[in-house]
Amino acid sequence: MTGTKRGLESTPLVIDGVLYATGSWSRVYALDAASGRELWRFDPEVPGWKGRNVCCDVVNRGVAAWKGRIYLGTIDGRLIALDAATGKPDWEVQTTDPGQPYSITGAPRVVKGRVIIGNGGADLGVRSSGLYPDLRKSSRAVHDSWNEIVLGGSLQAGGMASFADHLTGKQAQQIHAYVLARSHHEPGLLERAARWIGRYACIPVAWAAD
Structure with a gap:
């Protein structure tokens, strides 16, 4: 499914019969939980050279979901909100300084209408x-x-x-x-x-x- 031999460390979410999971390079996949049929996929197109900013492969640990949106943190420090039904981006924001070796591999959390996300970087910085x-x-x-x-x-x-x-x-x-x-x-x-x-x-x- 992922088309890559890189690491896979995602913890999937299952909501209303749809399984949401992430793969390497911060890609997101939505599958029919019963059949495994792919419904959509989203590729944030992280530049390949950004992979040198992470210590332990270009993995992603998962997404968060809230009110019809899927929230994704990317290796190059972006936070992206996707339409849960289509996988189309609703908005994105750059959360880190692109000139610094920061990265996001962890899954976001949504608390009281706020998306909480952290970044890595001290491992290589x-x-x-x-x-x-x-x-x-x-x-x-x-x-x-x-x-x-x-x-x-x-x-x-x-x-x-x-x-x-x-x-x-x-x-x-x-x-x-x-x-x-x-x-x-x-x-x-x-x-x-x-x-x-x-x-x-x-x-x-x-x-x-x-």
Whole structure:
């Protein structure tokens, strides 16, 4: 059906006898749930080079449905509303900066007339040498240059992105104090820090569903 050998990770929806599923490259398929007959398909025509922005293949996890519309997030950061009966687009909006390596593979959610969608990007936008440094063992030079590294981006060439767009100077110092206070003890520090930083890897945004 999909005509591709790429990954398939969609969780289908079945509404009034129609099964809605997604395939690779953010394509949507509507099938008769009883017979499997294809009713329509929609291809958002994501540019092929956008596939390099996702870590784990050009998959899509599914769609949302609300009041006769099907809502789709695309690899290139668009949110598209389709007519559930025909598959024709009703509207679309670009939810991410096209110049940045962001992507959407998750299924949207509709809550009280708002479409909630998140994006990925930190998986490829932030890279290291392959090592996971223990911040508790940072050198004196790192501590002395904390703001220049975290906010100024002085180590971007080595893979440490600047967080100037996400943190204030006070927040950067609070993180620094957190690291210093727990130096050389408290197992599980890195795991908790990763969960905190992970808030910026997938940022939910709400759009009016109609």
